[in-house]
Amino acid sequence: MSDQTISTAQTESQRQAFARQRAAIDASARWPVLGFFTGSVVWLLVGTGLALLASIKLHSPEFLDGPSWLTFGRIRPAHLNTVAYGWASQAGIGVTLWSMARLSRTELRYPRLLMFAVLLWNIGMLVGTIGILAGEGTSIEWLEFPAFAPPFFALAFAIVTVSTMVTFSNRREPHVYVTQWYLIGAVFWFPWLYTAANLLVIYASVSGVSQASINWWYAHNVLGLWMTPIGVGSTYYLLPKVLGRPIYSYQLSLLGFWSLALFYNWAGVHHLIGGPLPAWLITLSIVGSVMMLIPVITVAINHHMTVLGSFRQLRYSPTLRFIVFGAMSYSAVSIQGSLQSLRTINEVTHFTHYTVAHAHMGAYAFFTMIMFGSIYYIVPRLTGWEWAAGGLISFHFWSTSVGVLVYFIALTFGGWYQGLDLNRADVPFMTIVRNTLPYLQVRSWAGILMAAGHLAFAALFVMNLLHIGKQRSGPTLFFDRPDAATLTVIGDASGRTV
Amino acid sequence: MTLAYIVIFASFVLFAISVVFALGWAMSHGQMQNFQRGATAIFDPDEPLGTRTDSFPGSATHVEPPPEGSHE
Amino acid sequence: MNQGPTIFLGVFLTFASAWLGLVVAPYVQFEAQRSQNAAKVDAPPETPMEGLAAQGRQVYRANGCVYCHSQQIRPENFGSDIARGWGPRRTVAQDYVGERPVMLGTMRTGPDLANIGTRQTSAAWHHLHLYNSRITSPGSIMPRFTFLYEQRKVVGQRSSAALTFPPEWDVKPGYEVVPTNEAKALVAYLLAMDRSRPLEEPGP
Numbered sequence: 001m002s003d004q005t006i007s008t009a010q011t012e013s014q015r016q017a018f019a020r021q022r023a024a025i026d027a028s029a030r031w032p033v034l035g036f037f038t039g040s041v042v043w044l045l046v047g048t049g050l051a052l053l054a055s056i057k058l059h060s061p062e063f064l065d066g067p068s069w070l071t072f073g074r075i076r077p078a079h080l081n082t083v084a085y086g087w088a089s090q091a092g093i094g095v096t097l098w099s100m101a102r103l104s105r106t107e108l109r110y111p112r113l114l115m116f117a118v119l120l121w122n123i124g125m126l127v128g129t130i131g132i133l134a135g136e137g138t139s140i141e142w143l144e145f146p147a148f149a150p151p152f153f154a155l156a157f158a159i160v161t162v163s164t165m166v167t168f169s170n171r172r173e174p175h176v177y178v179t180q181w182y183l184i185g186a187v188f189w190f191p192w193l194y195t196a197a198n199l200l201v202i203y204a205s206v207s208g209v210s211q212a213s214i215n216w217w218y219a220h221n222v223l224g225l226w227m228t229p230i231g232v233g234s235t236y237y238l239l240p241k242v243l244g245r246p247i248y249s250y251q252l253s254l255l256g257f258w259s260l261a262l263f264y265n266w267a268g269v270h271h272l273i274g275g276p277l278p279a280w281l282i283t284l285s286i287v288g289s290v291m292m293l294i295p296v297i298t299v300a301i302n303h304h305m306t307v308l309g310s311f312r313q314l315r316y317s318p319t320l321r322f323i324v325f326g327a328m329s330y331s332a333v334s335i336q337g338s339l340q341s342l343r344t345i346n347e348v349t350h351f352t353h354y355t356v357a358h359a360h361m362g363a364y365a366f367f368t369m370i371m372f373g374s375i376y377y378i379v380p381r382l383t384g385w386e387w388a389a390g391g392l393i394s395f396h397f398w399s400t401s402v403g404v405l406v407y408f409i410a411l412t413f414g415g416w417y418q419g420l421d422l423n424r425a426d427v428p429f430m431t432i433v434r435n436t437l438p439y440l441q442v443r444s445w446a447g448i449l450m451a452a453g454h455l456a457f458a459a460l461f462v463m464n465l466l467h468i469g470k471q472r473s474g475p476t477l478f479f480d481r482p483d484a485a486t487l488t489v490i491g492d493a494s495g496r497t498v
Numbered sequence: 499m500t501l502a503y504i505v506i507f508a509s510f511v512l513f514a515i516s517v518v519f520a521l522g523w524a525m526s527h528g529q530m531q532n533f534q535r536g537a538t539a540i541f542d543p544d545e546p547l548g549t550r551t552d553s554f555p556g557s558a559t560h561v562e563p564p565p566e567g568s569h570e
Numbered sequence: 571m572n573q574g575p576t577i578f579l580g581v582f583l584t585f586a587s588a589w590l591g592l593v594v595a596p597y598v599q600f601e602a603q604r605s606q607n608a609a610k611v612d613a614p615p616e617t618p619m620e621g622l623a624a625q626g627r628q629v630y631r632a633n634g635c636v637y638c639h640s641q642q643i644r645p646e647n648f649g650s651d652i653a654r655g656w657g658p659r660r661t662v663a664q665d666y667v668g669e670r671p672v673m674l675g676t677m678r679t680g681p682d683l684a685n686i687g688t689r690q691t692s693a694a695w696h697h698l699h700l701y702n703s704r705i706t707s708p709g710s711i712m713p714r715f716t717f718l719y720e721q722r723k724v725v726g727q728r729s730s731a732a733l734t735f736p737p738e739w740d741v742k743p744g745y746e747v748v749p750t751n752e753a754k755a756l757v758a759y760l761l762a763m764d765r766s767r768p769l770e771e772p773g774p
Contacts, residue, residue: 011543018544058679061703061711068717073634103540135632140671175539189585201671208666212674217588225585241540242552250533261584317552347649351640351678377552390554422678425653429681430709436679437711470555 021105021172028107029098030382032114032163034465036094037375039122041461043086046129048451050079055447059440069133077144078132084142084222085153086125088363091371092230093121093160096183098378099237100164103180104171110163117156124152140201140211142219150198157194161187178253182233185261189225193218223362224264228330231370232256232299235327238377239306242320243313248305256298263291289341292334300331318393322373325401329365333358348423353436354415357408364450365404372396372457379464380472388469392456399453407446414439619762626759629752631671633715640675641684643765657685658766665765680712687763696757697733697749705739718753721745 056063057072064070101108108114128149131137136146164187168180197218201211236253240246247253307324314321336358339345349355376393380386387393414436421427421435463469541547619627630636643657651657661684666672675682690696698705701719703712719733724746731754732746741747749757 015543018542022544057713058711061713065714066716068633071633071715071717072713073637074632076637077634137632137634138671139631139634139636139673141676173539175536177536177539192585207668207670208672209663209674211670211672212666237540240537241545242550244541244546244548244550246534246537246541246547250537313550316554317550318554319552343648350649351676355676386555388555390556393554423650425650429654430707433679433711434709 022102025101025105025107026098026381028111029101032108032111032118033094033098033378034382035115035118036090036097036121037379037461038465039118039125040087040090040094040371041458042122043082043090043125044454045458047079047083047087048447048454050075050082052444052447052451054079055440055444059437059444068135074133074135074137077137077139077141078129080142081132081144082125082129084363085128085145086122088227088367088371090121091375092186092227092367095234095371095374095378096164096187096230097160097167098382099179099234100167100183103173103177103237104168105173106167106170108163109166109170110159113159114163117159120152120156120159124149124156127152138202140215142222143197143201143215147202150194150202154191154195154198157191161191177237178247178250178257179233179237181257182229182236185257186226186229186233189221189229193221193225221264224260227363227367228260228264231326231330231367232260234370234374235303235323235330238319238323238374239303239327242317242323242377243307243310245306245310248302252298252302256295256302259291259298260295263288263295286341286343290338293338296331296334296338299327303327318387318390318397319373319377321397322369322376325397326366326368326370326373329361329369333361333366336361348419349415350419351422352415352419353411353439354419357411357415360404360411361408365408369400369404372400375461379461383464383467384472385464385467386470386472387460388463389460392460396453396456396460399449399456403446403450403453406449407443410439410442410446619759622755622758623762624759625751626755626757626762627669629718629756630759631673635683636673636675638675638677638679638712640678640682641763641765642674643682643684651682654681655689656682659769661765662769664769680710683760683763684765685763687761688766691761693757693761694734696760697753698735700753700756701733701747702739705736715753718756719747719749721747 053064053070054072054076057065057075061072068074097108097114124145128145131146131149132144137144138146164183168184197214200214201218236247314324340349340355340358376387418432418436421432538547545551641661643659643661644651645660646652652659665684666674695706697719699707699712700715702714702716703710721741722745724744728746729748731748733749735741735747
């Protein structure tokens, strides 16, 4: 906050220094972050195609059937892994790397090693996905990649963690912002999770219900300790940056982080409620799931109060639209999750399409939408080029937000009725199947809408990389120019737009 | 079975201690003071408080620097 | 003024506690149970399925049957699994000892299969159902597993393994549909699925 009594020249040189610093940081992150984002967009499209296939096959089972690699039981896990590890994780890594560099106010470390990590990650994706379609999938949810794929991800991830932590340890900014805590947590938790789960389940081949508890500890923690910190952390940074206002309550953000760390770990086994696991274990996970209300409500209050009074800005900022949608979805899906773990609710919803709706509310309406918003903010600052068409961005937003809401409503109702009927022994199973069909068909339509949005997003991304559209103006780019040192800065508004 | 209970309770205790330790450390190193400074650490003279930093491309408010010397 | 180590310590210990509680503890507990079981004379065998049925488990895994079918029975007062005749009692950890992978499942797009071997004892039914589920179960949305079968010209006598279709589904004259080894293995697995034996002792 500059004091108006300081002379204009001093203020101006201060401003230039910070602008230069930021330009240098963005430049250092350019190749690795764009590398991960490119990978993420490619797998978003692949995963969306697989999603549509899977969705249609559920209500029209003879659609494109014949060869073994197109059977629903292989397409469905291929979809999950391509969107979770191909799209979501790569987008998350890109956001993490850029955010950590920005918040530490220092250049991103080991960019070439990170490019190698991009290569490793995407090779892993390719061999893993082909493996699943070839019938080598493990049938262990979220860990379906056959044994030859995980080493690629483990190594790539080690590089990401090292780069992030070394960048952080060289920070110029003395204050550790809340986003940085979340990101450190994420890059520390996820490799541990991934390694432990793979070692035990795939390589050591733990058997019986031990495998199930490890499986769901891992799968849920991918949401809770990888995607959630990155999504929530990114929101904590970009919301105030876009609005120009600080977070409402910093103390609240502390509470939110540590309570998440404490409780989310335990929630994973709620996927196995009613199953063959000891009661104390399942009860513990229900307790953890309900206690999650604390960090969730904390974050909801914080984000809402920060945006309060500025909702009008949603008209003017693409990033804000996606992030606000995502943040609201986070609150909604988390509260739903806490409720779903209660035995009375779980008795109805377990084993139904309701759970699928919930999963997409979390992984898509929350995490994916925040990733979209973050990418819209970050990419122009890396390429120096503006997004080609605001109309396409709007189309992307409306098709995906409406799409996922329709998806959620259709499968929530469909799944709830499915669950109620499943619990009535006198309702024939085939009747239940028939009753779910209309909801499954609506979900396919919603999926087509979302896919259209993804195509628009991919087109915009490619156009930006190809420098189609307007060059980005503003201080960051200005100071990137090689002749910047010799230019005279005119200290008023019109000068800065050059 | 008993081993499981011991391990669980031990880990709960370990964790509780670490949270207390971490918070205590943070407080004694000034991390819990000056939340205003913490919350505004992401702003600087080039992107100060009050400046919006995102907009639709090609829109009239594309680059919206505040008028000289003023804050919203 | 370096919070890095603190954050690390906090994150590390949080994670360690959950890892211990949710991963190590059950593992230790269940592995102990496994060695206990092996010591008993009439204990369930370490790998209950051998030969063709064990191969069939891998066919089930490779084709993702777990994404529509569960293999777990919930307790009597929690859902209607038992009332639907899916099993005489809830399933417990002992029922899955030694299974790799264990495929408890989280979706019931199709019925639970924990005890399908006691409910459906006809191999012929399973083959028809897998070839095209709508033959045996009109309204079913299960995929067709035609790639597990071979449609071929009848040479000499019809194969004894050939599927017998109802008239409206029959293949064209002179042709027969025979199961591949994978299909035979899968059906053997389904026929062997039985978790209805009375418990020797109450589960944990």
